Amino acid sequence: MTSAATVxxxxxxxxxxxxxxxxxxxxxxxxxxxxxxxxxSAKKEEPAFLxxxxxxxxxxxxxxxxxxxxAIGHPSIDYQNIIYxxxxxxxxxKASLDxxxxxxxxxxxxxxxxxxxxxxxxNVAVDAVFDSVSIxxxxxxxxxxxxxxxxxISEAVKDHAELIERYLGSVVPSNDNYFxxxxxxxxxxxxxxxxxxxxxxxxxxxxxFRINSGDTGQFERTLIVAEEGASVSxxxxxxxxxxxxxxxxxxxxxxxxxxxASIKYSTVQNWYAGDEKGVxxxxxxxxxxxxxxxxxxxxxxxxxxxxxxxTWKYPSCVLQGADSVxxxxxxxxxxxxxxxxxxxxxxxxxxxxxxxxVSKGISAGHSSNSYRGLVxxxxxxxxxxxxxxxxxxxxxxxxxxNTYPYIRSQQPDASIEHEASTCRISxxxxxxxxxxxxxxxxxxxxxxxxxxxxVFNQLPLEFAAEADKLLALKxxxxxx
Amino acid sequence: xxxxxxxxxxxxxxxxxxxxxxxxxxxxxLTIRAGEIHAxxxxxxxxxxxxxxxxxxxxxxRVTAGSVHYRGEDLLALLPEQRARIxxxxxxxxxxxxxxxxxxxxLRVATNARRQEQGLEELDTFAFEDLVRERLKVVQMDPAFLxxxxxxxxxxxxxxxxxxxxxxxxxxxVAILDETDSGLDIDALRIxxxxxxxxxxxxxxxxLITHYQRLLDVITPDYVHVMAAGQILRTGGKxxxxxxxxxxxxxxxAELERLEASAPEGLAAAQASRTPAEVG
Ligand SMILES: Nc1ncnc2c1ncn2[C@@H]1O[C@H](COP(=O)(O)OP(=O)(O)OP(=O)(O)O)[C@@H](O)[C@H]1O
Ligand SMILES: [Mg+2]
Numbered sequence: 001m002t003s004a005a006t007v008x009x010x011x012x013x014x015x016x017x018x019x020x021x022x023x024x025x026x027x028x029x030x031x032x033x034x035x036x037x038x039x040x041s042a043k044k045e046e047p048a049f050l051x052x053x054x055x056x057x058x059x060x061x062x063x064x065x066x067x068x069x070x071a072i073g074h075p076s077i078d079y080q081n082i083i084y085x086x087x088x089x090x091x092x093x094k095a096s097l098d099x100x101x102x103x104x105x106x107x108x109x110x111x112x113x114x115x116x117x118x119x120x121x122x123n124v125a126v127d128a129v130f131d132s133v134s135i136x137x138x139x140x141x142x143x144x145x146x147x148x149x150x151x152x153i154s155e156a157v158k159d160h161a162e163l164i165e166r167y168l169g170s171v172v173p174s175n176d177n178y179f180x181x182x183x184x185x186x187x188x189x190x191x192x193x194x195x196x197x198x199x200x201x202x203x204x205x206x207x208x209f210r211i212n213s214g215d216t217g218q219f220e221r222t223l224i225v226a227e228e229g230a231s232v233s234x235x236x237x238x239x240x241x242x243x244x245x246x247x248x249x250x251x252x253x254x255x256x257x258x259x260x261a262s263i264k265y266s267t268v269q270n271w272y273a274g275d276e277k278g279v280x281x282x283x284x285x286x287x288x289x290x291x292x293x294x295x296x297x298x299x300x301x302x303x304x305x306x307x308x309x310x311t312w313k314y315p316s317c318v319l320q321g322a323d324s325v326x327x328x329x330x331x332x333x334x335x336x337x338x339x340x341x342x343x344x345x346x347x348x349x350x351x352x353x354x355x356x357x358v359s360k361g362i363s364a365g366h367s368s369n370s371y372r373g374l375v376x377x378x379x380x381x382x383x384x385x386x387x388x389x390x391x392x393x394x395x396x397x398x399x400x401x402n403t404y405p406y407i408r409s410q411q412p413d414a415s416i417e418h419e420a421s422t423c424r425i426s427x428x429x430x431x432x433x434x435x436x437x438x439x440x441x442x443x444x445x446x447x448x449x450x451x452x453x454x455v456f457n458q459l460p461l462e463f464a465a466e467a468d469k470l471l472a473l474k475x476x477x478x479x480x
Numbered sequence: 481x482x483x484x485x486x487x488x489x490x491x492x493x494x495x496x497x498x499x500x501x502x503x504x505x506x507x508x509x510l511t512i513r514a515g516e517i518h519a520x521x522x523x524x525x526x527x528x529x530x531x532x533x534x535x536x537x538x539x540x541x542r543v544t545a546g547s548v549h550y551r552g553e554d555l556l557a558l559l560p561e562q563r564a565r566i567x568x569x570x571x572x573x574x575x576x577x578x579x580x581x582x583x584x585x586x587l588r589v590a591t592n593a594r595r596q597e598q599g600l601e602e603l604d605t606f607a608f609e610d611l612v613r614e615r616l617k618v619v620q621m622d623p624a625f626l627x628x629x630x631x632x633x634x635x636x637x638x639x640x641x642x643x644x645x646x647x648x649x650x651x652x653x654v655a656i657l658d659e660t661d662s663g664l665d666i667d668a669l670r671i672x673x674x675x676x677x678x679x680x681x682x683x684x685x686x687x688l689i690t691h692y693q694r695l696l697d698v699i700t701p702d703y704v705h706v707m708a709a710g711q712i713l714r715t716g717g718k719x720x721x722x723x724x725x726x727x728x729x730x731x732x733x734a735e736l737e738r739l740e741a742s743a744p745e746g747l748a749a750a751q752a753s754r755t756p757a758e759v760g
Binding site for chain 2: 423426427428429431432433434435436437438439440442446447449450451453
């Protein structure tokens with residue numbers, strides 16, 4: 001590159017995780033019907049209450065319509081052209097990792113998630129989900145010593161049916177929205193975490209979601225319960241191969257925290273985003289909600305959203321317990337033709353509840369990035385407080401950023417504070433850094449990480465460095 | 481200090497450059513040797529900042545003809561960051577603010593990029609803090625500025641001091657200072673000029689872009705160049721600046737007209753590119 005060339009000439013870094021694992025899978029036929037719902041439930045040998053839960057959700061879904069209020073656009077999704085269940089043909093979940101298909105272990109290793117006894121991460125327990133099923137969970141025994149349950153939701157349905165029956169759908173009712181209804185009808189796998197009273201989980205827990213099949217929908221379901229005084233930090237990572245068709249991903253995550261308990265939930269989302277023309281990529285419609293049931297309970301959502309063609313996601317907190325705390329820290333980056341409509345809902349029910357929203361949107365290329373958030377103060381939320389800060393950074397002059405903050409208050413003695421700003425990475429700023437010997441990429445990454453610092457500070461350490469690199473990578477070639 | 485045998489650091493030959501297809505530089509010639517201090521003066525809009533940015537490699541400007549050699553090397557073939565690493569420094573007329581990027585961290589990364597090129601060891605946070613505290617004295621700057629974001633909320637004068645601090649850290653061979661004096665109060669002018677004098681040596685060179693004699697009272701130039709319509713119209717010693725202070729730039733129009741008459745093919749281009757203010 002000569003000095004006359006613009007930085008836009010830098011080649012975009014290809015998506016690193018775009019490979020497909022060649023493995024025999026068992027798939028059911030395309031399409032959705034009551035029979036398909038029954039089939040999924042039968043394949044998973046589920047108890048009757050769960051089949052009923054699914055069927056009720058399916059019927060609700062039939063009555064509902066796809067929401068159209070988000071600032072996103074896409075060709076209509078043909079729900080009959082999706083496969084609702086796909087699993088690698090290793091029949092039963094293996095008792096030991098040695099029995100897991102080596103191809104699967106290899107796949108996760110390639111993704112930076114070694115699972116084998118010798119190589120696994122030393123401070124994090126991992127549940128690895130491949131298409132519709134969980135293939136392995138590490139450190140289960142060690143966690144069990146502390147009374148912590150960490151397993152796939154399918155296993156939990158078998159081994160801890162009473163907990164699932166009590167908590168599943170108690171935070172996000174199946175008819176909450178179109179996608180939660182769909183998920184409740186056909187959900188495949190995901191993680192279940194239960195931290196008993198008084199226990200601080202001895203290590204971070206993490207689920208890694210991998211989509212492999214091209215025509216399969218992903219409908220994970222995650223449920224985390226922290227009993228009185230318990231606490232856990234949970235991380236979620238996701239990648240998918242590059243296909244030129246769009247895949248639907250509609251997950252539901254429910255968090256329940258009782259008195260004095262806390263859950264810190266961090267996500268680094270790196271689903272395939274489609275190419276620079278907007279072909280392919282994941283449609284990510286996710287419902288994440290936490291319920292602070294007990295007094296002084298605490299939920300913190302931290303998300304770094306860099307992938308997906310479309311992101312529709314509003315991790316929320318229902319702050320019911322007195323003095324409970326909800327937090328939402330988000331970095332959403334869109335490039336090329338990506339669209340993100342994301343934010344948070346903080347529903348203050350109890351007195352003196354507090355919430356913080358820090359949202360950083362970065363839009364580059366022709367992408368569109370919207371923050372949409374709701375802060376609601378109920379009639380009993382005396383002395384409740386919210387602070388929201390929504391900052392947008394524009395890179396180039398083709399990208400769009402919007403902020404839609406909604407505020408509803410039925411409590412005069414509650415305070416709501418909202419700040420918003422928009423900035424642009426200008427060619428002059430980059431030139432300034434370059435003229436001091438700092439390379440282009442490092443210059444972009446310095447500016448972007450500076451912008452995201454408040455959020456990155458919330459991430460577990462190893463994730464923060466990862467997130468930093470990921471953003472730099474995603475932005476390569478986007479500033480012209 | 482003029483030494484005819486000193487090595488040439490920067491050699492600009494017939495440099496022409498455009499912005500958005502509009503020619504701004506129309507054949508600049510300039511040779512700078514080690515140890516020299518050059519001053520470039522000229523009316524607003526004559527192309528002084530453009531020259532400095534073209535030399536530093538700003539992507540908005542397109543070089544259409546001519547050459548620039550930096551210690552014999554083709555400068556124009558290098559990326560802006562490479563130019564900086566080998567010792568070219570531009571003190572900006574309008575330093576930009578970079579929110580969120582810590583000034584200290586920025587200075588450290590920049591200094592290390594230059595040091596690596598010089599074959600010096602990389603400085604860790606602690607070693608760098610020691611160095612920066614020492615260099616702060618050159619510009620008598622409050623260490624509190626290190627904790628802030630790059631130039632964010634700095635006053636005009638503080639930004640200029642931050643530029644000289646960077647110069648003091650980067651140890652350039654050719655420093656171009658674009659109106660570093662404007663916006664400075666009397667004390668700050670003395671401090672900044674003192675800093676520039678302190679950093680000048682027989683091995684490096686300085687190109688000062690300025691409108692005012694008061695800077696040249698403190699930093700004595702070896703050469704003074706007058707820029708007009710994208711060219712260096714006249715070159716002289718330090719007395720040329722005094723002359724300009726006395727009689728202004730009126731002579732420039734006559735001179736330009738004479739040039740245009742002698743080179744009719746350049747006339748249209750020269751006319752078209754002049755702003756109404758310049759013409760009027
Ligand atoms: N990026 C740009 N886009 C459009 N025009 C430009 C750009 N940069 C410079 N110019 C034009 O080029 C001409 C020279 O500008 P330049 O900034 O080099 O002048 P200068 O000599 O530094 O003036 P001053 O003394 O006011 O700082 C002006 O007419 C200016 O408007
Ligand atoms: Mg200027």
